[in-house]
């Protein structure tokens with residue numbers, strides 16, 4: 005790009021020089037021609053009165069006029085025979101001088117012309133009629149060398165050439181510096197991207213300054229950071245997932261091994277072991293199912309099946325599904341959602357989100373506790389509030405509970421059968437509807453989970 009600009013500038017400089025030189029040359033030639041023509045007219049005017057007296061009289065008049073010695077003055081009669089020539093060594097007098105300009109003049113047209121002659125280089129010639137009593141009686145022919153002008157223009161041309169050369173060197177020099185300044189960060193990008201491609205490392209580029217490239221660099225670095233975080237999350241997720249899957253598997257293995265060690269066993273012991281093995285298998289399949297659901301949601305985030313759904317109906321269904329669990333745990337499940345609100349949502353995912361939160365509330369509330377489900381519709385949003393009088397969540401854990409496999413009390417989790425994936429699934433589902441989940445909780449008193457859905461997804465008949 006810089007090179008292109010460099011050549012454009014050079015070309016412009018070159019064209020401008022040519023145009024300028026041409027104009028200057030034209031101007032000086034025109035001026036000289038006009039001057040010579042004026043002078044010829046004056047000479048013609050004066051000599052018209054003396055032409056009959058021939059040589060002496062004319063010579064005196066011309067002398068009196070003090071014409072520049074560089075201008076050759078020739079006067080002819082109407083037959084183009086030279087009557088006077090101001091060159092002393094001239095042998096033209098008495099001879100016919102057939103100059104083009106003279107012939108033109110005798111034909112009635114005064115002429116001025118610049119042309120190149122082998123012998124004397126560039127000359128300006130002019131021929132003006134000498135008129136007396138409306139008749140052409142002769143011609144004044146003035147000629148002068150234009151070499152001065154040519155040399156002057158040549159001089160300018162040489163100087164321009166030198167100036168152009170110096171300017172080009174300067175421009176070239178600065179262009180290359182500029183090119184380096186511009187391309188250095190781009191080369192850094194390319195190197196960083198190539199490294200990411202080849203070695204699967206996520207790199208940052210150095211950024212200094214405040215120009216557009218720097219901003220690009222900052223954006224690039226932010227992106228790298230995001231990628232790094234995502235990569236880190238992915239690693240943690242994979243290692244957590246393997247760990248979570250390995251735990252029930254090793255329990256099963258241990259129990260199966262112990263069963264195999266004995267030759268004969270009491271059927272009741274065998275049953276007990278098999279019961280435990282069965283529980284671990286249930287746990288495994290719960291984890292696998294939830295993992296599958298999560299990864300499916302990751303992959304399909306942009307392809308939700310948005311339909312017109314009454315959110316009250318979804319909460320109803322969750323309530324009905326969890327009522328038996330609440331009864332079994334002797335937890336009072338309070339439900340007060342009065343109005344229908346039609347929203348544009350993916351019904352299954354929203355069900356999953358609400359289910360996981362109500363399920364937690366029942367799970368982490370002890371007997372005689374209370375869980376309530378309510379719904380508010382305000383101008384900005386729809387809020388589904390699930391409140392419990394359960395064990396609560398320590399303040400410093402609240403940020404973490406949405407993390408995959410995260411459980412506050414890991415020891416208890418084994419009893420409750422928790423996988424630590426429920427809230428990640430809920431958050432993912434709500435986020436994919438542009439919503440959010442807020443939590444407030446106090447240990448020993450209870451927790452409030454608030455699912456906030458933006459009013460933008462409330463169904464209106466126009467969409």
Ligand SMILES: Nc1ncnc2c1ncn2[C@@H]1O[C@H](COP(=O)(O)OP(=O)(O)OP(=O)(O)O)[C@@H](O)[C@H]1O
Pocket residue numbers: 294360364365366368392394395396397405406410411412413417421422423424425426427428451
């Ligand atoms: N209502 C609640 N009261 C107290 N603690 C809660 C509540 N909801 C969630 N938690 C805490 O947050 C953790 C994460 O919840 P999450 O639903 O993701 O996992 P889980 O309930 O343990 O397992 P899963 O839901 O997959 O069966 C829980 O283990 C629990 O410690």
Ligand SMILES: [Mg+2]
Pocket residue numbers: 360363364422426427
């Ligand atoms: Mg849960």
